[in-house]
Amino acid sequence: MxxxxxxxxxxxxxxxxxxxxxxxxxxxxxxxxxxxxxxxxxxxxxxxxxxxxxxxxxxxxxxxxxxxxxxxxxxxxxxxxxxxxxxxxxxxxxxxxxxxxxxxxxxxxxxxxxxxxxxxxxxxxxxxxxxxxxxxxxxxxxxxxxxxxxxxxxxxxxxxxxxxxxxxxxxxxxxxxxxxxxxxxxxxxxxxxxxxxxxxxxxxxxxxxxxxxxxxxxxxxxxxxxxxxxxxxxxxxxxxxxxxxxxxxxxxxxxxxxxxxxxxxxxxxxxxxxxxxxxxxxxxxxxxxxxxxxxxxxxxxxxxxxxxxxxxxxxxxxxxxxxxxxxxxxxxxxxxxxxxxxxxxxxxxxERKGRHPDEEPERLDGATALIVGMGRTGGAVYRVLEAGGERPFGLDADPEKVERHRAKGRRVLYGDTEDPELWERLDLSGVKAVVLALPDLEAKLLAARWLKERGFRGVVAATSFHLEEDPALEAAGVSLLFHPFREAGERLAERVLERLTIMGEVSHGRS
Missing domain, CATH: 1.20.1530.20 (Na+/H+ antiporter like fold)
Known part of the structure; x- marks a missing residue:
C-alpha cells in the first residue's frame, strides 16, 4: 500500500x-x-x-x-x-x-x-x-x-x-x-x-x-x-x-x-x-x-x-x-x-505616494562592487573584496540580515533583487562587478537579465549549485560562475598543496 x-x-x-x-x-x-x-x-x-x-x-x-x-x-x-x-x-x-x-x-x-x-x-x-x-x-x-x-x-x-x-x-x-x-x-x-x-x-x-x-x-x-x-x-x-x-x-x-x-x-x-x-x-x-x-x-x-x-x-x-x-x-x-x-x-x-516601509536604495555611494545576497557566501565575498581595496556594497531581502551586517559597520541595505523597480532605479555608475550570491535560481536569472537590459558592462558573477543551471545563467548574462560544492574541494586541495610546499621547504632547510 x-x-x-x-x-x-x-x-x-x-x-x-x-x-x-x-x-x-x-x-x-x-x-x-x-x-x-x-x-x-x-x-x-x-x-x-x-x-x-x-x-x-x-x-x-x-x-x-x-x-x-x-x-x-x-x-x-x-x-x-x-x-x-x-x-x-x-x-x-x-x-x-x-x-x-x-x-x-x-x-x-x-x-x-x-x-x-x-x-x-x-x-x-x-x-x-x-x-x-x-x-x-x-x-x-x-x-x-x-x-x-x-x-x-x-x-x-x-x-x-x-x-x-x-x-x-x-x-x-x-x-x-x-x-x-x-x-x-x-x-x-x-x-x-x-x-x-x-x-x-x-x-x-x-x-x-x-x-x-x-x-x-x-x-x-x-x-x-x-x-x-x-x-x-x-x-x-x-x-x-x-x-x-x-x-x-x-x-x-x-x-x-x-x-x-x-x-x-x-x-x-x-x-x-x-x-x-x-x-x-x-x-x-x-x-x-x-x-x-x-x-x-x-x-x-x-x-x-x-x-x-x-x-x-x-x-x-x-x-x-x-x-x-x-x-x-x-x-x-x-x-x-x-x-x-x-x-x-x-x-x-x-501605489500610494510618499516613503514606504519597504523602500529600496537608488544610490550605492561610490561602490565598486555590489554583492546581492548577504548570507555566508555573500558575507565572505564582501570581506575579501574589502580587504583587497575594493568598496563593496551589499543588498539583501532579509531585514534581519541587513541589521546584523550594518551592526558590523558594513554598507548593506534592504533590497529585493527580484524587483524590477530596484534595477531600474539603482545607479550602477562606478560599479565594476556584481556578485549574485543568491540561493534561488529564478532570482539570479531575473537579476542577471535586468543587468543585461541595463547594459551593465562589468563582471557579473553568480553561484551555481548544479551544473545544469550553468547554461541558463550564462544565457542570462552571467560571465563568471562559481560552484561552491565542487570548487570548495579544489580550494582545499590548493591549500593542502601550499602547506606541503612550505613543509618541504622547511625540511629542506633543516637538512
Missing amino acids: EALWVATAFALGLFATRLGLPPLVGYLGAGFGLHALGLRETDFLHHAAEIGVLLLLFSLGLKLRPKDLLDPRVLGVGGLHLLLFALLALSFAGPFPLALALGLSSTVLVAKLLEDKRELTTYHGRLAIGILVLQDLVAVSLLTLVGGGSVSPWALLLFLFPLLRLGVAWLLERSGHEELLVLYGLGLALLGGETFRQVGLSPELGALLTGTLLSGHAKGTEMAKALWGLKEAFLVAFFLNIGLREGLQGVEAGLVLGLLLLSLLKAPLFFLLFLLFGLRARTAFVAGTYLGNYSEFALIVGVALERVGLLPMGLGSLALLVALSMALSAPLGRYSHTLYRRLEPWLLRL
Whole structure:
C-alpha cells in the first residue's frame, strides 16, 4: 500500500514539474486518483501527514521573529481581510463560522512555497507568515466555538512557555550536528504539538510556538536544514491525504466552482489592503498572491460543523474546493515575481505616494562592487573584496540580515533583487562587478537579465549549485560562475598543496 502511494505521488509530482507546476499539485491529484481506485485514508497516512505539518510549522517557528507578529500591517491587513472576505463568502457558504474559515489561507501551502523559493525571511515573506499565524490563532478560537474541542484550564500554564527557552537551547547546544540534532528537532515538534493538543489547543500552533523558542539561536538554522528532508517526505502524505480523505463522491460542482471563483478575489483584496497600509505595489502584490488560497483549517472546521448539522455542503465538495484552490494558487505564488513584472505599469498607478516601509536604495555611494545576497557566501565575498581595496556594497531581502551586517559597520541595505523597480532605479555608475550570491535560481536569472537590459558592462558573477543551471545563467548574462560544492574541494586541495610546499621547504632547510 505504502509503495503504491509513493509511486503514484512521485509519478504525478514529476508530471506536474514537467508542466511547470509545483510537485505538490501532482500530490493532490494523486490523492484523488487513488481514492477513485478504491483506496482510502489510513491511520498511518493520517499520522504521517500530521507529523509533516508539525515539522513544517516547527521549522517555520525557528525562523520567526515574535516582533513580526506585532507589525501593524500584519494585524490591520490580516484582521480586515478576514472580516471582509468572510462577509463576501456568506452568500455562498451559509453559516458564519464556515465563511470565516474560508477567509483563512493555507499555512502549510504558503510556508512550503516560501521555503522552496527561499523567501521565508524576505519582507513580503515575513508579512505573509505573520498574517498566517494571526489566522491560525483565529482558527483555534473558531474550532472551540463550533465544538471542535474545549480549552482546558491547564492551558493557562502555557503563558509560562517562554521560560523554557533557556533549557531547550541548552539541550540544543549539546545535541551535536548529526542524527541527535534531527531526533531532538523531531521530538520538540511532536512534543510541542501534543502538549497543545492535550489542553484543547491547536497542535499546529504548539509546534510553531515551540520552534520560536529557538528562533535566533546560532544552531536554529542548522536544525532547520537537518530536518528539511524528513519534513519534505512527511508533507507528501499531507497532500495525498486531502484527496484520499473524501474523494469526489457527491461533489456539488456548481457550489465548488462558485467558491473557487470567489477565492480569486483573495489576492486582489490583500493587494488593496497592503497598499492602504502604505506598502509598495510589488510587496503588496507578491505577498497577496501567496495568500490567495483556502486553508486546510476549512476542512477541520467543516468536520466540526457537520457533526452539529450546520455544514451546507458535503465534505467531499469542501475537500475538492480546498485542493483546487491550492493547485490554482501554487503556480501563481511560484511565478508571482514574473507576473508582477508584466503587470507593473498598471499596478504602480495604485501605489500610494510618499516613503514606504519597504523602500529600496537608488544610490550605492561610490561602490565598486555590489554583492546581492548577504548570507555566508555573500558575507565572505564582501570581506575579501574589502580587504583587497575594493568598496563593496551589499543588498539583501532579509531585514534581519541587513541589521546584523550594518551592526558590523558594513554598507548593506534592504533590497529585493527580484524587483524590477530596484534595477531600474539603482545607479550602477562606478560599479565594476556584481556578485549574485543568491540561493534561488529564478532570482539570479531575473537579476542577471535586468543587468543585461541595463547594459551593465562589468563582471557579473553568480553561484551555481548544479551544473545544469550553468547554461541558463550564462544565457542570462552571467560571465563568471562559481560552484561552491565542487570548487570548495579544489580550494582545499590548493591549500593542502601550499602547506606541503612550505613543509618541504622547511625540511629542506633543516637538512
